[in-house]
Amino acid sequence: MGKAERERQHQASLERINRVQLVVGRGDRMRVDHEGTLLERARLMSEEISAHSATELGLSALDRLLRLAEERTPRHSRDVVSFVTAIWNNKPLPLVTLRGLDQNIGDDMLAVLDAFRYARLNLVEHVEGGPRRVSRILDKARARA
Numbered sequence: 001m002g003k004a005e006r007e008r009q010h011q012a013s014l015e016r017i018n019r020v021q022l023v024v025g026r027g028d029r030m031r032v033d034h035e036g037t038l039l040e041r042a043r044l045m046s047e048e049i050s051a052h053s054a055t056e057l058g059l060s061a062l063d064r065l066l067r068l069a070e071e072r073t074p075r076h077s078r079d080v081v082s083f084v085t086a087i088w089n090n091k092p093l094p095l096v097t098l099r100g101l102d103q104n105i106g107d108d109m110l111a112v113l114d115a116f117r118y119a120r121l122n123l124v125e126h127v128e129g130g131p132r133r134v135s136r137i138l139d140k141a142r143a144r145a
Helices: 003-018 034-070 077-089 103-118 130-144
Strands: none
Touching (some): 003 034, 077 103
């Protein structure tokens, strides 16, 4: 699924949210709660926009981290590979991994974690190159170790 397809799904979710109506009461006394509907729509919209934004930022950050890991001698290669392993294989990640990194690398890792938290998709499957690219990086790292 490319960026255009993710955007299309995002727009479809926003349209579904716009059709939400909260109904209150019972039997013949049922009515649409307009104030509650507006509040619920606002909550759902905020959630959807946050999830979509976090996903797109996280996918871009993951791509940058993978490019860094693909380089021959990156400065923080081991930390990046540990992070990618944690994301891909649900392995534990020592929090100390996030310390002592260049700021842009640490920011990218946090963006990926944010996307991992909010995304409604598997990040590795949607980054350019997908699982094959990640597997290649992890295999190279194991061969070096």
